[in-house]
């Protein structure tokens with residue numbers, strides 16, 4: 660394929676996909692589980708840095724900071740769905756009695772719809788995006804295991820994974836299982852490095868954090884987060900910063916209207 664292109668052409672992955680306003684990459688910041696530090700520490704920090712993010716709420720945690728989550732909505736943050744009870748593999752001790760291995764697709768559908776109903780009831784917004792708990796996308800075991808990606812695809816604009824080792828190629832990515840990049844326990848320089856790689860390749864990086872505070876296991880460093888917000892907001896860096904729904908809507912529209920990869924264009928799509 661490559662040898663058929665003029666020598667001056669750009670790398671295949673970005674050739675036909677254009678971010679709005681000449682931007683070179685997209686970045687979304689997301690935080691999972693409705694951890695209390697996201698409200699207690701995160702909201703003021705994000706407001707000070709003029710940053711809108713996506714909070715993927717585990718519905719049965721909302722009540723711990725109900726007023727805070729209402730404030731997050733009022734301040735323009737996106738609220739996404741992260742199920743009601745956060746089922747993961749039973750290999751994690753915390754999920755042993757709420758294990759995906761013991762779930763059916765019907766039970767998972769209840770988790771998705773139940774969380775949407777609870778979020779809508781408590782916060783007055785209907786989630787349009789979803790984050791897979793632990794980044795896992797199956798129910799059942801062995802021959803009876805099934806993917807629940809289709810349940811997500813029929814309900815949400817974006818389903819976001821976790822612990823993924825690449826940012827999203829916007830021309831190719833399946834929005835129902837978009838890649839999620841770990842955000843916790845990083846220094847600012849490490850965050851910046853990941854963003855700069857995304858810029859080089861025209862990609863969409865969706866960061867996934869948990870607590871917000873002093874850097875550590877499952878904690879996104881508050882000071883580094885502030886620095887990153889300033890970096891992302893500097894127009895000189897050419898980065899489009901948007902919530903997961905906002906960027907997802909754009910990617911979906913571009914994919915539907917021929918913003919495909921160079922390879923797809925050559926195949927006559």
Ligand SMILES: [Zn+2]
Pocket residue numbers: 691692741745791792793
């Ligand atoms: Zn989670």
